[in-house]
Structures are given as C-alpha cells and as structure tokens.
Amino acid sequence: MDLNNLQRNFEGYLNTPILWCDDDLYRLKPYILRTSAPEPFEEHLGHNLRLGKMVERFVFHQLAADLSCTILADNIQIQDGKRTIGELDVLLMTKAGPVHLEIIYKFYLYDPDEGDTEISHWIGPNRQDALVQKLSKLKEKQLPLLYHPKTQPLLEHLGLALTKIKQEVLFKAQLFLPLDLKDAVFHKLNPACVVGFYIRRDQLCRFKSAQFFIPEKGDWIMNCHENVAWLDDVDFTTEVNTWLDKKRSPLCWLKEGDTIEKFFVVWW
Template sequence: MEKDNLQRNFEGYLSTPRLWQNAEIYGLQQCVLSKTSLRNFSVINAGNLRLGKLVEQFVFHQLSDDDSCSIIAENIQVQDGKRTIGELDALLMTESRPVHLEIIYKFYLYDPEEGPTELSHWIGPNRKDSLLQKLDKLKEKQLPLLYHPKTQSLLDDLGLSTSETIQQVLFKAQLFLPLDHQNIEFNQLNPACVKGFYVKMDNLELFKTGQFFIPEKINWLMDVHDDVKWMNYDNFLLKLNPLTNKKLAPLCWLKQHGKYSKFYVVWW
C-alpha cells in the first residue's frame, strides 16, 4: 500500500467512533482509549495486511502512545497440540488491572425488514454476516477463550491471572442507511457512526451526473478524497456490473454538486 493511502486509512480509523458509547451492549464493555495527538502512522510492512489485521496495527500503534496502559502481548495464539483453538487480540496492563481486549471494525447496512430490534437491522454488505452474529461470537467464543484451560499456561508465563483480568472490546463501525430511509432513530448504537447510504442498482440513475470511484477493500477505512481517477456514470457501470453479478456489494465514492459521499451498491 502506498504511504499516502496507509496514512489516510489510519486517519479514517482514528475518526471512526465506537459503535456504542456509555451503555453496555450484550454485557460488552467498550475500551475507551485516551485522547491522543497521534496523527502519523509509519509502521513498516503494515501495507501488506488484510483489512482486519491492518486495523489491529492501528490500534496497537495508538495504544503505544497511551501512557495509561502498556501492551503485554499481541495476537496470542491458543493451541491444543497442533490445533489452533483461537486467538486473543491483545493483553494490556492498565493503571488498575490487566485487560483482555478484542478489536472489531465493521461495515454494516441498515435493513428495516431484517429482524424486530435495533440491533438486528444491521447486516454486512453482502448479507453474509450481521451485528447480532458478531456480538454472539464475541460473547460465546472469543471472550470465553480467556478462560480456556489451554490459555492458562500462556497467562502464567505472562504473570497474569484470569481472576484479575477484565475483558473489553474496541468495536468501531461505519454504518450505512438506505437512501430512502435516512431518519432512523438510534437508541443503543452511536449515530455518529453513520458514514453514508446504500442504493440498489435501480436507483443509481439518481446520480447520473456524478463522478465515481470504487476503492479497494483495504482502503475502505479512509474518507473520500479527490486524489483518485474519477469515472463518469457509464464507465462506473462497466466496472460495477461484474461485481454485482457476482453478488458483491462494493463500497463506492461519489462526487456530485460539490459534495463527496460514501455509498454501497447492493445486489439484493
């Protein structure tokens, strides 16, 4: 990844709020990182990572600038013989006690017809995952890994005990609303996470006079900027159609009437 894009992604990560603020959801407590003046990211080889691993590096970089805690270990593999049971994202030492931290960064779209509750409406762009599925996985698989017998020897080596260690998540997300459903009410989640909208193919003509860009997935974190090769509507469709035909919902950028927007085009 180019250095400029790496920096833009880091700034996009920093500007993304936590998915919920003060209240706990599913009994999950959000980690609140100290306010930081950190703005530059220069970790070598970070540009070759998948999006999820890149976010982890951004978090570790931010934590390294936080005087109130220190990183004890990152990406701790828990194994039973040759079989990997799972991984703890990070173990931290804070001013009060050790913390097991799980790091999540997601992109969710609001489907008003999906489920009966605020949390159940949020799904992945390709409908292969959902917010509820991720919360369940955290609660039932990822966080209980701390108490697995095979984790105990790893903790012993680090001088930690499960009884003293608390568990937190750093759950950030970018949320996208239907084009015709922009005024939804947020009771549990953070409305500041809304970054754009989504449309079906049938509604794309509304933006026929705009200019378009389709970033690679590794660049989904960053905010829209002008230093790209914008496409007109016809060229955009030529690039878009093969993706939607494969049932892929790409994140796209729009420049129209002097405004910039992020949006998904969904096939469903």
C-alpha cells in the same frame, strides 16, 4: 501499500467512532482509547494484509502512544497440541488493572426488513455477516477463550491472575442507511458511526450527473478525498455491474459538486 494511502487509512480509522459508548451491549464493555492524535503511522505493512489485521496494527500503534497502558502481548494464538483453538487480540496492563481486549472493525448496512430489533437490522454488505452474529461470537467464543485451560500457562507467564482481568472490546464501525431513510432510530448504537447510504442497481439512475470512484477493499476505511481517478456514470455503471453480477456489494465514493460521500451499491 502506498504510504499516502496507508496514512489516509490510519486517519480514517482514527475518525471512526466506536459503535457504542455509554452502556454495555450484550454485556460487552467498550474500551475507550485515551489517545486521539498519535504520531503518523509509518510501519511497513505487506500488500496483501487483510483489512482487519491492518486495523489491529493501527490499534497497537495508538495504544503504544497511550501512557496509561502497556501492551503485554498481542495476537496470541492458543494451542492445543498442533491445533489452534483461537487467538486473543491483546492483553493490556492499564491503571485500572489488566484487560483482555478484542478489536473489531466492521461495515454494516441498515435493512429495516431484517430482524425486529435495532441491533438485528444491521447486516454486512453481502448479507453474509450481521451485527447480531458478531456480538454473539464475541460473547460465546472469543472472550471465553481467556478462560480456556490452555490459556492459563500464558497468564501465569505474564504474572496475571485470571480473576483480575477485565474483558473489553474496541468495536469500530461504519454504518450505512438506505438512501431514502430519514428516521433511523438509535437507542443502543452510536449514530456518529453513520457515514453514508446504500442503493440498489435500479437506483443508480438518480446520480447521472455525479462522478464515482470504487476504492480497493483495503482502502475502505479512509476518508473520501479528491485525488482519485473519478469515473462518469457510464463507466461507473459498467464497472459496478461486474461486482453486482458476482453478488458482491462494492463500497463507492460519490462526488456531486464539492460534496463527496461514501455509499454501497448492493446486489440484493
């Protein structure tokens, strides 16, 4: 990955708030990172690294700069013979004791017609993922892995008592509202996570005078900036239609005057 883009992605990661702050959600306790401005990220990452794995490297870099904690182990695969049962993202030693931390970074769109609660309205750009599903997976599969019998030898090797380990989640997200929605209600989630809007194909005509850019998925995290190859509405519509025809919803940038913001064009 281009080093400038990598640093922009790291800065975008740093600027992304956690999805909830004050209360436990689904009895999932948020982990609060103590360092807000670590050193620039200069680790070499492969070109085909998935976005989620890139975020993990960003988190580990930030944790390494936090003098109040120590990384004991990361990306720990739990094996049952030749079968991989699952993976623990990271085990930390903090001033408050050991922590099993799971790391999540997601993009969710608010669909008022989906579900009947604040949490169930949030879905993935292609409707194949949902916040409710991810929270349930964390609660029912990922965090219980700590208590699996095959995990115990690792804990013993690290000198950790299972009963002393707290479980927390670092859940960052970028949220997108329907274009004309003005009154989204946030009681459980952090409204600071809202970074843009989403539209359907037939709403593109409302932005004929704008300029557009479609970043690679690996660059979705980064903040918008000027230094890209902007498209006019004709070229953008042609390109975005190739995504929509394949039932894929791309994240895009919209430039109107001095304002640049993120948005999704959805196929559904």
